Amino acid sequence: MLLRGIFPVCALPSVIxxxxxxxxxxxxxxxxxxxxxxxxxxxxxxxxxxxxxxLRNGVANISLTGSAAQDSSMAxxxxxAAWAGVSQIDTVRPDTTIRLTGWxxxxxGVDRMTTTRAYKMTYIAVPLMxxxxxxxxxxxHFCDLRNxxxxxxRHDFDDYLQYAPMALMFGLKVAGVESRSSWGRMLVSDAFxxxxxxxxxxxxxxxxxxxxxxxxxxNSFPSGHTATAFMAATMLHKEYGLTRxxxxxxxxxxxxxxxxxxxxxxxxxxxxxxxxGAGIGILSTELGYFxxxxxxxxxxxxxxxxxxxxxxxxxxxxxxxxxxxxxxxxRHIAPVGDLNLRFSTGANVGVEGxxxxxxxxxxxxxxxxxxxxxxxxxxxxxxxxxxxxxxxQRIELSSLKISQIMAGPYFSYPVTNRWLLGTKLLVxxxxxxxxxxxxxxxQSNDQQTASAPGDAALRHVAHGNIAxxxxxxxxxxxxxxxxxxxxxxxxxAPGELRxxxxxxxxxxxxxxxxxxxxxxxxxxNFGVRIFYDCNFSPANLAVTAYNADGASKQTNVKHLSTSSxxxxxxxxxxx
Numbered sequence: 001m002l003l004r005g006i007f008p009v010c011a012l013p014s015v016i017x018x019x020x021x022x023x024x025x026x027x028x029x030x031x032x033x034x035x036x037x038x039x040x041x042x043x044x045x046x047x048x049x050x051x052x053x054x055l056r057n058g059v060a061n062i063s064l065t066g067s068a069a070q071d072s073s074m075a076x077x078x079x080x081a082a083w084a085g086v087s088q089i090d091t092v093r094p095d096t097t098i099r100l101t102g103w104x105x106x107x108x109g110v111d112r113m114t115t116t117r118a119y120k121m122t123y124i125a126v127p128l129m130x131x132x133x134x135x136x137x138x139x140x141h142f143c144d145l146r147n148x149x150x151x152x153x154r155h156d157f158d159d160y161l162q163y164a165p166m167a168l169m170f171g172l173k174v175a176g177v178e179s180r181s182s183w184g185r186m187l188v189s190d191a192f193x194x195x196x197x198x199x200x201x202x203x204x205x206x207x208x209x210x211x212x213x214x215x216x217x218x219n220s221f222p223s224g225h226t227a228t229a230f231m232a233a234t235m236l237h238k239e240y241g242l243t244r245x246x247x248x249x250x251x252x253x254x255x256x257x258x259x260x261x262x263x264x265x266x267x268x269x270x271x272x273x274x275x276x277g278a279g280i281g282i283l284s285t286e287l288g289y290f291x292x293x294x295x296x297x298x299x300x301x302x303x304x305x306x307x308x309x310x311x312x313x314x315x316x317x318x319x320x321x322x323x324x325x326x327x328x329x330x331r332h333i334a335p336v337g338d339l340n341l342r343f344s345t346g347a348n349v350g351v352e353g354x355x356x357x358x359x360x361x362x363x364x365x366x367x368x369x370x371x372x373x374x375x376x377x378x379x380x381x382x383x384x385x386x387x388x389x390x391x392x393q394r395i396e397l398s399s400l401k402i403s404q405i406m407a408g409p410y411f412s413y414p415v416t417n418r419w420l421l422g423t424k425l426l427v428x429x430x431x432x433x434x435x436x437x438x439x440x441x442x443q444s445n446d447q448q449t450a451s452a453p454g455d456a457a458l459r460h461v462a463h464g465n466i467a468x469x470x471x472x473x474x475x476x477x478x479x480x481x482x483x484x485x486x487x488x489x490x491x492x493a494p495g496e497l498r499x500x501x502x503x504x505x506x507x508x509x510x511x512x513x514x515x516x517x518x519x520x521x522x523x524x525n526f527g528v529r530i531f532y533d534c535n536f537s538p539a540n541l542a543v544t545a546y547n548a549d550g551a552s553k554q555t556n557v558k559h560l561s562t563s564s565x566x567x568x569x570x571x572x573x574x575x
Contacts, residue, residue, distance in 0.1 A: 325567015
């Protein structure tokens with residue numbers, strides 16, 4: 001039958017009451033597509049009617065009555081249920097029986113689980129906290145990325161901006177804009193949230209005792225600024241985002257995300273601190289509102305939450321989001337016999353967006369910056385350049401600093417009403433900055449003088465007896481970790497000299513890339529994307545090897561540069 005076109009509906013007798021029709025349409029929020037192109041209402045099992053047994057054994061497709069068709073809200077739900085593009089059906093026999101497959105039941109179970117309050121309270125916060133713990137061992141990668149691109153960033157506006165979402169919430173309340181809760185209920189909810197947040201943050205800070213990246217303290221984990229910002233953003237989300245417009249939520253969480261990024265840019269926190277702080281801020285607010293709801297029950301509720309589940313997710317899903325993950329490149333490059341450059345896992349951040357002309361095809365692009373650690377094979381290099389081994393204090397390792405801008409077609413396929421499978425084909429330009437590996441040398445005990453030596457004297461000291469030094473400091477194939485440090489974590493002290501060992505010249509070229517992603521639509525305008533991207537670019541590297549006396553030898557290396565990124569993106573979705 002016709003209703004905004006022809007839509008499949010759940011099984012009911014051909015002669016149906018308005019009450020029964022409305023009850024069945026309400027269940028269409030969890031409707032599933034069965035084999036043959038029919039839509040199945042999985043919630044009808046709960047109806048205590050003669051149709052119940054028929055629905056359990058198989059589902060028949062019939063039409064709604066005219067009175068039910070006049071309900072606009074019901075029509076909206078039916079449109080949402082038809083997101084998968086079910087084929088048009090001209091006539092449907094009342095006795096047509098369809099059985100649910102295992103995949104249909106699984107999808108229905110997932111949809112039911114994602115509507116529970118426990119899930120809604122934890123589905124964002126808990127993964128953030130788990131991610132904070134997981135990346136803690138790799139925290140140096142993102143710190144090196146910061147030190148590579150903005151080593152002098154120092155601003156304190158995050159001390160004040162962290163309260164902006166909360167200030168907006170109270171400002172709207174004072175201005176008379178009605179929110180979810182009354183003043184009393186809102187203040188109690190916020191008090192619970194702030195208390196729980198402070199308890200969790202300070203409890204971890206002074207239990208873990210993790211040093212800050214800049215060495216200013218041992219209370220880095222988790223980030224209190226980030227926790228406060230996400231607590232405030234979640235308050236705004238619950239009071240105005242869920243009841244009036246999702247753009248309140250987007251604005252609040254955008255500010256909170258900026259706070260987390262700024263804490264890292266200021267070199268005050270590691271990525272793990274920020275992720276854990278964000279999770280604590282969200283979870284504490286969810287728990288605070290849960291406790292207030294237990295106390296107040298239905299008292300003090302002014303506006304109900306809007307039901308965004310009625311939106312048709314099959315429409316074009318344009319997006320813009322923050323891109324971050326772990327990157328790795330070619331495992332090694334051997335431009336000459338005595339030099340073997342090795343690369344390990346680094347960090348990648350950027351922005352990505354796409355505009356979709358329909359639900360399947362769009363155009364977009366991304367801009368990213370990556371920092372991939374680089375090291376040398378010590379055994380080979382010190383055998384060829386013995387002067388560096390004498391009086392060596394440490395080796396300052398560098399990283400490949402790669403920025404990319406790419407664009408091209410994007411593709412998306414709705415697997416379920418909330419999960420999207422995506423891919424892309426991109427072309428663009430990459431740029432690699434100059435990178436160096438340096439040796440820091442100093443005086444030996446028998447060569448110290450009353451006055452500080454000059455560069456010439458230190459260079460002379462660097463040509464000491466390699467046999468003696470090797471006996472004192474045997475080098476393994478991967479080097480001695482006691483003397484290999486990141487350049488971002490070290491500086492030359494008086495009486496030390498930094499000598500270049502290896503340098504990669506600045507270069508750039510055109511390349512292409514692709515990737516695979518899964519996007520979960522958390523809310524109507526918010527999605528989380530898990531992705532794997534790969535890039536290929538022909539590279540012409542100018543590799544310069546130095547002796548301890550400053551002499552150098554340059555070698556041009558042509559090879560296909562490959563890099564991959566595994567990460568997560570947070571997207572604002574525009575329907």
